[in-house]
Amino acid sequence: xxxxxxxxQLGDACYVFxxxxxxxxxxxxxxxxxxxxxxxxxxxxxxxxxxxxVKQCLERKDFSKxxxxxxxxxxxxxxxxxxxxxxxxxxxxxxxxLASELVQQEVLADLEHRLSWIATVIKSGPLLGLFGTVLxxxxxxxxxxxxxxxxxxxxxxxxxxxxxCTAMGLLTAIPFSYILxxxxxxxxxxxxSVTMGLNRVLEQVRAVTGKG
Numbered sequence: 001x002x003x004x005x006x007x008x009q010l011g012d013a014c015y016v017f018x019x020x021x022x023x024x025x026x027x028x029x030x031x032x033x034x035x036x037x038x039x040x041x042x043x044x045x046x047x048x049x050x051x052x053x054v055k056q057c058l059e060r061k062d063f064s065k066x067x068x069x070x071x072x073x074x075x076x077x078x079x080x081x082x083x084x085x086x087x088x089x090x091x092x093x094x095x096x097x098l099a100s101e102l103v104q105q106e107v108l109a110d111l112e113h114r115l116s117w118i119a120t121v122i123k124s125g126p127l128l129g130l131f132g133t134v135l136x137x138x139x140x141x142x143x144x145x146x147x148x149x150x151x152x153x154x155x156x157x158x159x160x161x162x163x164x165c166t167a168m169g170l171l172t173a174i175p176f177s178y179i180l181x182x183x184x185x186x187x188x189x190x191x192x193s194v195t196m197g198l199n200r201v202l203e204q205v206r207a208v209t210g211k212g
Contacts, residue, residue: 018125019168029118054201059208081198084201125171127169132165132168135162
């Protein structure tokens with residue numbers, strides 16, 4: 001197999017790579033979107049009601065009741081509050097450190113992992129498209145360089161590979177750039193919401209336990 005034939009076959013294979021890259025990015029985007037939706041309270045009212053229930057329990061120093069108020073929730077904040085209440089004997093600084101680590105591990109780690117993959121998909125799309133473009137042009141000019149009589153339709157096929165690969169690469173990068181920006185905003189909103197709720201609980205714990 002000569003170089004021109006190999007370039008032509010690899011150019012065709014670029015379609016597969018581009019489609020796989022797009023589908024992987026879509027898969028990661030869907031998982032990140034669902035995960036962010038699962039971790040955050042649907043609205044501020046529900047979160048405020050939960051925090052008010054926990055506050056009342058803490059004011060009565062009924063820590064077991066506060067832990068029970070966190071049960072049955074699939075959102076991130078109740079799970080984190082439950083961990084804080086379960087370690088109520090720690091100092092205030094240790095509780096803050098624990099809360100910070102839990103936010104990173106339980107909330108942000110998986111989401112940041114998915115977002116980093118989406119960013120990789122955005123970068124890889126145009127690169128794969130450019131690779132297909134180069135291979136298509138190599139095949140086209142290689143066919144011309146043989147000195148044989150070449151039909152325009154044969155050249156058009158290689159050139160079409162080059163253009164289609166470029167278009168597919170851009171078709172991946174452009175929409176996923178907006179998707180990544182949207183998801184980043186959602187993750188930041190989730191982080192702010194969880195952090196604000198945890199700070200309220202930590203301040204209430206410090207108030208009722210007298211920890212400095």
